Amino acid sequence: xxxxxxxxxxxxxxxxxxxxxxxxxxxxxxxxxxxxxxxxxxxxxxxxxxxxxxxxxxxxxxxxxxxxxxxxxxxxxxxxxxxxxxxxxxxxxxxxxxxxxxxxxxxxxxxxxxxxxxxxxxxxxxxxxxxxxxxxxxxxxxxxxxxxxxxxxxxxxxxxxxxxxxxxxxxxxxxxxxxxxxxxxxxxxxxxxxxxxxxxxxxxxxxxxxxxxxxxxxxxxxxxxxxxxxxxxxxxxxxxxxxxxxxxxxxxxxxxxxxxxxxxxxxxxxxxxxxxxxxxxxxxxxxxxxxxxxxxxxxxxxxxxxxxxxxxxxxxxxxxxxxxxxxxxxxxxxxxxxxxxxxxxx
Amino acid sequence: xxxxxxxxxxxxxxxxxxxxxxxxxxxxxxxxxxxxxxxxxxxxxxxxxxxxxxxxxxxxxxxxxxxxxxxxxxxxxxxxxxxxxxxxxxxxxxxxxxxxxxxxxxxxxxxxxxxxxxxxxxxxxxxxxxxxxxxxxxxxxxxxxxxxxxxxxxxxxxxxxxxxxxxxxxxxxxxxxxxxxxxxxxxxxxxxxxxxxxxx
Numbered sequence: 343x344x345x346x347x348x349x350x351x352x353x354x355x356x357x358x359x360x361x362x363x364x365x366x367x368x369x370x371x372x373x374x375x376x377x378x379x380x381x382x383x384x385x386x387x388x389x390x391x392x393x394x395x396x397x398x399x400x401x402x403x404x405x406x407x408x409x410x411x412x413x414x415x416x417x418x419x420x421x422x423x424x425x426x427x428x429x430x431x432x433x434x435x436x437x438x439x440x441x442x443x444x445x446x447x448x449x450x451x452x453x454x455x456x457x458x459x460x461x462x463x464x465x466x467x468x469x470x471x472x473x474x475x476x477x478x479x480x481x482x483x484x485x486x487x488x489x490x491x492x493x494x495x496x497x498x499x500x501x502x503x504x505x506x507x508x509x510x511x512x513x514x515x516x517x518x519x520x521x522x523x524x525x526x527x528x529x530x531x532x533x534x535x536x537x538x539x540x541x542x543x544x545x546x547x548x549x550x551x552x553x554x555x556x557x558x559x560x561x562x563x564x565x566x567x568x569x570x571x572x573x574x575x576x577x578x579x580x581x582x583x584x585x586x587x588x589x590x591x592x593x594x595x596x597x598x599x600x601x602x603x604x605x606x607x608x609x610x611x612x613x614x615x616x617x618x619x620x621x622x623x624x625x626x627x628x629x630x631x632x633x634x635x636x637x638x639x640x641x642x643x644x645x646x647x648x649x650x651x652x653x654x655x656x657x658x659x660x661x662x663x664x665x666x667x668x669x670x671x672x673x674x675x676x677x678x679x680x681x682x683x684x685x686x687x688x
Numbered sequence: 689x690x691x692x693x694x695x696x697x698x699x700x701x702x703x704x705x706x707x708x709x710x711x712x713x714x715x716x717x718x719x720x721x722x723x724x725x726x727x728x729x730x731x732x733x734x735x736x737x738x739x740x741x742x743x744x745x746x747x748x749x750x751x752x753x754x755x756x757x758x759x760x761x762x763x764x765x766x767x768x769x770x771x772x773x774x775x776x777x778x779x780x781x782x783x784x785x786x787x788x789x790x791x792x793x794x795x796x797x798x799x800x801x802x803x804x805x806x807x808x809x810x811x812x813x814x815x816x817x818x819x820x821x822x823x824x825x826x827x828x829x830x831x832x833x834x835x836x837x838x839x840x841x842x843x844x845x846x847x848x849x850x851x852x853x854x855x856x857x858x859x860x861x862x863x864x865x866x867x868x869x870x871x872x873x874x875x876x877x878x879x880x881x882x883x884x885x886x887x888x
Contacts, residue, residue: 522831528863536697537859580831587874
């Protein structure tokens with residue numbers, strides 16, 4: 343019967359929410375009661391049935407509405423999608439990776455038929471039925487990266503590999519945690535991570551780069567990252583910070599459960615076959631505190647993580663203004679007892 | 689005034705020194721001219737006979753023209769502004785041969801914009817000699833409206849295009865030749881932030 347796609351918004355009236363099944367599959371990012379940066383990269387192996395890791399690229403109940411939100415962002419600001427001239431081949435690589443994977447994982451929603459270089463792509467949830475010539479950009483309505491990522495949840499960065507470094511040379515970034523593709527495009531791995539506090543000193547980026555340079559085709563890797571967002575807003579870009587920033591002043595003890603969201607990024611890393619580029623999807627999952635607190639373990643653990651977070655990290659993640667209110671609200675769920683190991687809910 | 693390394697996207701600069709090459713392109717503003725004159729002290733015989741000096745003194749006056757000309761470069765250009773010099777520079781870079789060596793000296797705005805013209809023509813940024821001299825003023829791109837404000841000396845600064853009050857970060861883009869400016873009171877516009885001269 344396939345996925346029941348929700349009709350919802352990530353702006354204005356913020357009607358986004360998770361079904362109870364999606365609350366249970368939320369990729370909670372804390373395996374213990376505290377948090378500090380680590381090189382938490384692991385092989386991107388298939389996870390349990392129904393989990394966000396079941397398939398290489400997760401499609402969930404928010405798919406159609408997220409793609410509508412992406413189209414709105416791109417209409418307002420086309421600079422959210424950019425590809426330097428040498429990255430077109432990598433865009434075709436990405437199109438192939440996503441179409442093949444989506445059609446295999448969700449045959450009821452997506453179909454790919456290949457006859458030599460003539461490809462027929464059907465995307466039923468979005469009502470798309472296109473035939474095009476693989477490798478010929480003139481046969482698609484957008485460049486290959488933009489075409490397929492307008493149909494794929496999450497942001498995508500394509501990293502060129504040269505001179506022993508990775509270069510942010512293409513991407514589509516409309517659901518980001520406060521960083522600008524337009525500003526960072528063309529930068530190397532250390533440069534675009536430059537504003538991150540503490541991690542450089544810990545050698546995190548040197549070790550992560552070494553790992554990523556060696557990611558092999560067919561052996562993708564993944565990690566989780568997290569922050570918090572007020573209201574279920576996908577587009578928390580620096581470009582629009584002056585529009586969404588005021589949300590952070592609206593948190594009260596009464597509305598924490600509805601307004602404050604844990605924002606988790608499932609980041610995966612894939613070697614692309616023709617271009618040897620690395621594609622770096624950053625998939626955003628949102629969950630409001632009321633939904634998260636349906637798992638006593640998650641609420642208890644999040645209380646301890648947020649309460650004990652080093653000040654630099656809290657500032658970097660933009661929590662400073664509402665952290666006391668959030669910690670107070672979460673403390674109601676913390677009886678001081680032991681939490682079970684691992685990420686899952688109870 | 690020395691520029692301290694802060695974060696990894698923030699450029700740091702060296703001291704110009706003569707490189708082995710078949711041609712030399714030296715670009716400086718008024719503040720940077722002295723760096724060329726200092727380089728000349730250790731330049732080998734015939735260095736300036738294969739050199740072009742592009743001098744962009746802007747409002748700071750023509751004080752170094754005579755001294756630079758006295759180095760007897762093969763070509764000497766004295767231009768009124770970076771913007772005016774850019775078409776010429778782009779052509780020079782586009783037609784450059786492999787043996788061209790590039791030297792940039794002066795304020796960060798001059799170095800950044802000249803470097804951008806060079807890298808757009810395919811010259812590797814790491815092969816370019818740079819030396820910072822003079823003001824710490826910054827070019828700042830407003831992340832909100834994308835407009836660039838020139839010669840920023842204060843923290844925060846008002847965007848010359850959209851009027852938002854911007855915090856000037858150390859985060860720097862070579863592709864834009866600019867630091868990033870982000871609204872400093874985005875969360876609560878009623879917050880008044882004192883303006884200080886921090887990039888004199």
